Amino acid sequence: MxxxxxxxxxSRESDDETIRKAYLEKIRRWPPEHYPERFQAVAQAYSxxxxxxxxxxxxxxxxxxxxxxxxxxxxFSRNTRGRPTQNELKxxxxxxxxxxxxxxx
Amino acid sequence: MxxxxxxAFLNQQLYQWCFGVAKRARKKKSYATLPRPxxxxxxxxxxxxxxxxxxxxxxxxxxxxxxxxxxxxxFLAEAYVGRAKELSEKGMGKEAAVMLEKSSEITGKPVDPIxxxxxLLKVGQIGRAxxxxxxxxxNLDGDGLLVGGSLGEVLAxxxxxxxxxxxxxxxxxxxxLVHYNTARRVLHAYDGGxxxxxxxxxxxxxxxxxxxxxxxxxxxxxxxxxxxENALALLEKIKEDSPYHPMAQAxxxxxxxxxxxxxxxxxxxxxxxxxxxxLLNVNAGTIRAISHIQSVATDPDKLAGALLKQDLESHLPxxxxxxxxxxxxxxxxxxxxxxxxxxxxxxxxxxxRIRALALEGQKQWSSAADVWxxxxxxxxxxxxxxxxxxxxxxxxxxxxxxxxxxxxLFHSGNRQGYSKIDFLESSxxxxxxxxxxxxxxxxxxxxxxxxxxxxxxxxxxxxxxEDRDILEAAMDAAFAAKxxxxxxxxxxxxLSVNPIHQRARRVLVESHLAHARKKVGEKRxxxxxxxxxxxxxLEKEHARSxxxxxxxAMVALLSGQKETGEEKLSAARSLxxxxxxxxxxxQSEVAYLKVPSELVVHHHKIFKDLSEKISPDRVSVLSxxxxxxxxxxxxxxxxxxxxxxxxxxxxxxxxLDFSLEERRLICNMLLENDFFDIxxxxxxxxxxHWEDDGSFLFFDLSSxxxxxxxxARYEDLEILREVKGSVYSRLDARTMSxxxxxxSSGRLSFENSPFEYGDEDENDEEFLDMDSTDFExxxxxxxxxxxxxxxxxxxxxLPLRRKLGDKKYGERLAKELARGxxxxxxxxxxxxxxxxxxxxxPGVGARK
Numbered sequence: 026m027x028x029x030x031x032x033x034x035x036s037r038e039s040d041d042e043t044i045r046k047a048y049l050e051k052i053r054r055w056p057p058e059h060y061p062e063r064f065q066a067v068a069q070a071y072s073x074x075x076x077x078x079x080x081x082x083x084x085x086x087x088x089x090x091x092x093x094x095x096x097x098x099x100x101f102s103r104n105t106r107g108r109p110t111q112n113e114l115k116x117x118x119x120x121x122x123x124x125x126x127x128x129x130x
Numbered sequence: 131m132x133x134x135x136x137x138a139f140l141n142q143q144l145y146q147w148c149f150g151v152a153k154r155a156r157k158k159k160s161y162a163t164l165p166r167p168x169x170x171x172x173x174x175x176x177x178x179x180x181x182x183x184x185x186x187x188x189x190x191x192x193x194x195x196x197x198x199x200x201x202x203x204x205f206l207a208e209a210y211v212g213r214a215k216e217l218s219e220k221g222m223g224k225e226a227a228v229m230l231e232k233s234s235e236i237t238g239k240p241v242d243p244i245x246x247x248x249x250l251l252k253v254g255q256i257g258r259a260x261x262x263x264x265x266x267x268x269n270l271d272g273d274g275l276l277v278g279g280s281l282g283e284v285l286a287x288x289x290x291x292x293x294x295x296x297x298x299x300x301x302x303x304x305x306x307l308v309h310y311n312t313a314r315r316v317l318h319a320y321d322g323g324x325x326x327x328x329x330x331x332x333x334x335x336x337x338x339x340x341x342x343x344x345x346x347x348x349x350x351x352x353x354x355x356x357x358x359e360n361a362l363a364l365l366e367k368i369k370e371d372s373p374y375h376p377m378a379q380a381x382x383x384x385x386x387x388x389x390x391x392x393x394x395x396x397x398x399x400x401x402x403x404x405x406x407x408x409l410l411n412v413n414a415g416t417i418r419a420i421s422h423i424q425s426v427a428t429d430p431d432k433l434a435g436a437l438l439k440q441d442l443e444s445h446l447p448x449x450x451x452x453x454x455x456x457x458x459x460x461x462x463x464x465x466x467x468x469x470x471x472x473x474x475x476x477x478x479x480x481x482x483r484i485r486a487l488a489l490e491g492q493k494q495w496s497s498a499a500d501v502w503x504x505x506x507x508x509x510x511x512x513x514x515x516x517x518x519x520x521x522x523x524x525x526x527x528x529x530x531x532x533x534x535x536x537x538x539l540f541h542s543g544n545r546q547g548y549s550k551i552d553f554l555e556s557s558x559x560x561x562x563x564x565x566x567x568x569x570x571x572x573x574x575x576x577x578x579x580x581x582x583x584x585x586x587x588x589x590x591x592x593x594x595x596e597d598r599d600i601l602e603a604a605m606d607a608a609f610a611a612k613x614x615x616x617x618x619x620x621x622x623x624x625l626s627v628n629p630i631h632q633r634a635r636r637v638l639v640e641s642h643l644a645h646a647r648k649k650v651g652e653k654r655x656x657x658x659x660x661x662x663x664x665x666x667x668l669e670k671e672h673a674r675s676x677x678x679x680x681x682x683a684m685v686a687l688l689s690g691q692k693e694t695g696e697e698k699l700s701a702a703r704s705l706x707x708x709x710x711x712x713x714x715x716x717q718s719e720v721a722y723l724k725v726p727s728e729l730v731v732h733h734h735k736i737f738k739d740l741s742e743k744i745s746p747d748r749v750s751v752l753s754x755x756x757x758x759x760x761x762x763x764x765x766x767x768x769x770x771x772x773x774x775x776x777x778x779x780x781x782x783x784x785x786l787d788f789s790l791e792e793r794r795l796i797c798n799m800l801l802e803n804d805f806f807d808i809x810x811x812x813x814x815x816x817x818x819h820w821e822d823d824g825s826f827l828f829f830d831l832s833s834x835x836x837x838x839x840x841x842a843r844y845e846d847l848e849i850l851r852e853v854k855g856s857v858y859s860r861l862d863a864r865t866m867s868x869x870x871x872x873x874s875s876g877r878l879s880f881e882n883s884p885f886e887y888g889d890e891d892e893n894d895e896e897f898l899d900m901d902s903t904d905f906e907x908x909x910x911x912x913x914x915x916x917x918x919x920x921x922x923x924x925x926x927x928l929p930l931r932r933k934l935g936d937k938k939y940g941e942r943l944a945k946e947l948a949r950g951x952x953x954x955x956x957x958x959x960x961x962x963x964x965x966x967x968x969x970x971x972p973g974v975g976a977r978k
Contacts, residue, residue: 028453037453082517088460088487093427097420100412100446106355106384107411111321117377117405119291122284123254125373 027092029070029083037084044074168194169202176205181212207233214249223253227262240265244281256288260295267299270306280371282340286310287373290317290344309334309341316348325352343374350381354409358385376402384409395421416445430461438465438472448473460487479508495525499548516561523553523570550574551582565594569603576607583607591620598627605637614641632673639665643681650723655689676702676712680719687729699733708750710779713737714757714772721767741776746783752792754779755799762803773805784811790820791862797829798864801837809833824853825865832872839872847873920958921965940966 030037033047048071055063074080109117172187188206192199210233217226226249234241243265250259263270270285289296289310300306312334319327329352335345346364353361362385365378372378380402383395395417398406407414419442426432436442437455452473459466466484470476476484482505489498502518509515554571558564568590575583587604594600605620618641624634646661662685665678683698703712717737720730727734744750754776761769773780788796793816800809810833816826828850835841851873924943944958 028457030453078513078517081513085483085514085517086487086521088457088484088491090427090430090433090461091454091457093420093424093454100416100420101410107408108323109351109405109408111317113404113408114317114320115291117402118287118373121373121376121402122287122291123251123256124376125280125284125371 027066027070027094029073031092032066032070032094033074037080041076044071167191172202172209173205176209176212179212181209181216184209185213203236207237210236211245214245218249218252221253223250223255223258226250226253227258247281251284256293257295260288260293260299263299268301270299270304280373282306283343283372283374286313286340286344290314306340309336309339313341313344316344320348320352328352343368343372347374347378347381350378354381354385361385377405380406381409413445419445430458431465434458434462434465434469438468440472459484460491463488477508479505482508490525499525512560516557516559516564519553519557519560520564520567522548523550523557551578562593565590565597565600568593569599572600572603572607576603576610579611583611584613596627598624602633605634609637609640612644614644617641635668635670635673636675639668639675639678642668643678646681646685647722650685650688655685658685659689674705676705676707676715677719679705680712680715681723683716684719684723684725687725688723692729695729708753710737710740710744710750710776711753711757713740714754714776717772718757718761718767722764737772738775741779744779746779746786748786748788748792751780751783751786751788751796755796759799762799770803773803777805777808780805780808781811784808784815790816790823793819794825794862794865797826798868801829801832801868804837806833806836824850825869827853828865828869828872832868837872917961917965920962924962924965 030039033044033051035044035047039047048067051067052064055067057064072079073083168187169191172184172191175181175184175187185206188202188209192202192206210229214226214229214233217223217229227246230241230246230249241262243262246262247259250256250262270282285296285299286306286309290313297307297310312331316328316331316335319325319331328348332345332349335341339345346368350361350364353364362382365382368374368378376398380398383398384406395403395406403414403417407417423433423436423442426436434455437451437458442451455469455473459469463484466476466481482501486498486501486505489495489501499522502522506515506518551571551574554567554574558567558571561567568586571586572583572590575586587607590600591604601620601624605617605624608614608617608620617637621634621637621641624631625638628634642661642665646658646665649655649658649661659682662678662682666682669675669678679698679702683695683702686692686695686698699716702716703709705712713733713736716730716733719725720727720733758769758773761767761772793812797809797812797816800806800812809829813826813829813833816823817830820826831842831846831850839847850869920943940959940962944956944962
């Protein structure tokens with residue numbers, strides 16, 4: 026199961042309001058009409074950690090396989106996208122040229 | 131004509147020529163006696179793609195068969211070309227070139243420069259490759275060589291990557307050079323971050339240019355962050371044979387951003403991994419690390435092992451790794467030490483928590499409960515304590531204990547005598563505001579018919595006076611306890627908030643009905659009449675149950691108003707309710723109000739006649755079962771008699787289409803009231819419909835053994851035990867409880883055991899007639915049966931004994947074992963005392 030804290034992008038010490046804000050932000054980003062599965066996952070995650078008691082309960086008794094998707098999302102979206110240099114592009118193009126199978130003329 | 135272009139023609143010739151040689155050979159002698167000519171051998175090799183062998187054979191054949199030299203030379207040249215390609219694949223560009231030159235020497239035709247170019251390019255000899263195109267110098271633009279093929283694109287790419295010798299192949303005024311200069315400016319602008327100029331310049335590269343795919347790729351790259359969808363559409367246009375295709379794929383992966391399977395990176399050609407990583411701003415090591423984590427993500431042990439590796443820290447923050455790893459520990463308890471070495475020591479509480487969850491995972495509920503209870507001593511937070519107690523109350527071992535002490539005796543877990551109610555009460559002490567726990571406790575106490583229900587109701591209503599769920603639970607509990615006034619008060623409070631609450635209205639009606647009955651009992655028929663009028667006014671026209679009308683009829687009959695009474699009964703019979711159900715309600719009311727039989731004799735006949743004549747349907751059967759269940763709770767009503775009258779009706783019902791739950795309900799009602807014959811009919815149909823459901827196997831066995839497990843065969847009981855274990859979660863609590871009772875009674879018997887206990891001729895009646903002293907004297911074999919199990923258990927519970935200081939352990943265990951059994955605590959206490967003497971507590975001496 027995906028860790029709801031990861032999914033909503035909040036720390037384990039967050040309060041109700043922070044979690045609510047994170048939830049609203051996520052459902053704005055993944056509206057149900059375009060991303061039904063993501064939306065459902067976010068709603069489920071929110072219901073699991075909505076209150077202090079629920080959060081404590083989750084931390085006490087939740088165990089098992091964590092979902093890695095939010096971790097990956099965090100890892101990739103945290104960084105700004107890179108921009109290759111001219112020389113890098115030339116290098117990759119050269120490698121591609123050598124490994125390509127030239128067909129016909 | 132170049133060599134490679136003649137291949138098709140030569141292939142055609144090959145068969146004809148081969149056929150001729152073979153024919154000539156056959157004319158002389160058979161194949162079996164003569165060696166095969168080298169030419170035939172060589173052609174065989176050529177056909178099979180063994181070019182090296184073909185070259186050797188054909189060279190020899192040329193020496194042997196001078197007359198065929200022209201044809202053979204063609205084949206030898208073909209073999210050289212094939213060998214050249216083979217060598218090129220192996221990265222032996224120079225050797226490949228030599229082979230092509232030899233082919234050219236034999237045929238006297240020049241080497242195909244483009245073929246040579248492609249072979250040398252493949253082995254990375256770019257300078258030589260470009261040099262091979264010298265024969266085409268100045269003509270590459272002119273004769274359309276660069277249009278529609280990949281040569282132009284490759285040359286364009288080489289030029290862009292700094293191989294200026296390519297430029298020398300083109301005339302100074304060629305369009306190639308114009309486009310090349312534009313492309314260079316595009317790269318330069320992109321490098322400087324000037325996307326606008328890049329896009330403007332790209333427009334100058336026409337679609338027919340060798341720089342076409344460069345244009346698509348660069349356009350997509352520029353748009354990748356601002357307009358990813360447009361970028362993806364452009365990248366889709368780059369075909370698979372283009373050198374830009376692998377790079378396009380890398381950009382697609384970076385734009386799509388779906389890394390649920392990092393294996394997607396493995397689909398990229400290795401040279402362009404760097405491009406994807408660069409765009410995503412991650413290093414290749416991180417990609418590899420996450421790919422590895424993903425590959426073991428379904429195995430807790432392996433995943434925890436992977437997350438605990440030191441080298442991951444350079445890619446992922448330590449805190450993230452710890453958070454991911456911690457919930458895995460209960461499933462990978464062996465890594466607890468390693469986890470602490472890696473991330474620092476855990477608190478005593480955390481270690482207990484992880485161990486308890488690990489035991490839960492192994493379904494060792496009893497041990498898990500011990501660990502949780504030990505853990506509670508290490509913390510002070512009341513909410514945590516409340517949650518742990520609530521968690522314990524949900525353990526399967528404690529779910530039904532309050533209703534089924536017999537089942538507990540032989541249950542694998544719950545040996546400590548804990549109960550769900552105890553745990554929930556403890557949780558409320560630490561968190562008195564948990565309304566769900568209040569509701570659960572009210573329901574549990576009400577189900578047990580316990581006096582504590584009143585306390586639970588008062589406590590909950592005081593804490594949550596406006597809470598509808600609490601009021602509903604309180605109303606139900608009061609109604610079940612037959613405190614109708616209280617139930618009515620709760621019902622009125624619910625109706626004041628929600629006037630259309632059906633159940634509250636029904637409770638209110640039933641309360642007035644109950645009051646009216648009480649007045650009839652006190653012979654105050656006028657007051658009863660008034661109560662019934664109120665009850666009638668509360669009932670909505672469309673929701674009449676008929677009960678009020680029937681009660682009104684009885685009051686009228688008792689008051690000597692026979693005509694009014696019969697009218698009321700007719701009114702009740704005209705309601706849209708099953709006819710037999712109405713008759714049963716009439717019988718029920720007659721019995722309840724003790725109406726003299728002479729007043730209702732013909733109604734009794736109607737009931738009997740209908741039971742025989744009427745055909746059952748699903749709804750009427752279920753309504754009757756519901757009515758009977760209600761009546762069975764009242765010991766004063768002759769329900770068994772009614773049931774016997776209705777047997778013909780029920781006997782026709784087993785084949786009806788009931789759901790699994792409905793059939794179970796009927797079977798449980800029949801079982802609990804010993805209607806074994808009808809039970810057998812319902813169980814047989816159930817067994818056919820739900821072959822995998824163990825409940826009907828149980829009902830069938832109960833029917834055959836008349837509910838007495840001592841009459842069942844030992845093998846059947848064993849099957850039932852297995853079934854119970856395997857379908858636990860699919861059975862309802864009532865069936866489980868009945869099954870437990872049945873199996874437990876079977877365990878107390880010697881009759882069906884495969885082991886021999888005492889005299890086989892022992893008379894059952896004699897056994898049952900024994901007084902308590904005789905009974906205890908006969909306990910020997912039975913206790914012997916327990917002895918071994920109790921010894922094992924005591925040995926298992928050494929930690930618990932230690933925890934309890936061994937002082938009250940024996941006493942507590944004896945009490946637990948005696949619970950629900952006919953023998954007294956002393957019997958077990960003595961046996962336990964003996965066993966404890968034989969298995970002393972280790973370290974007791976040291977403790978002293």
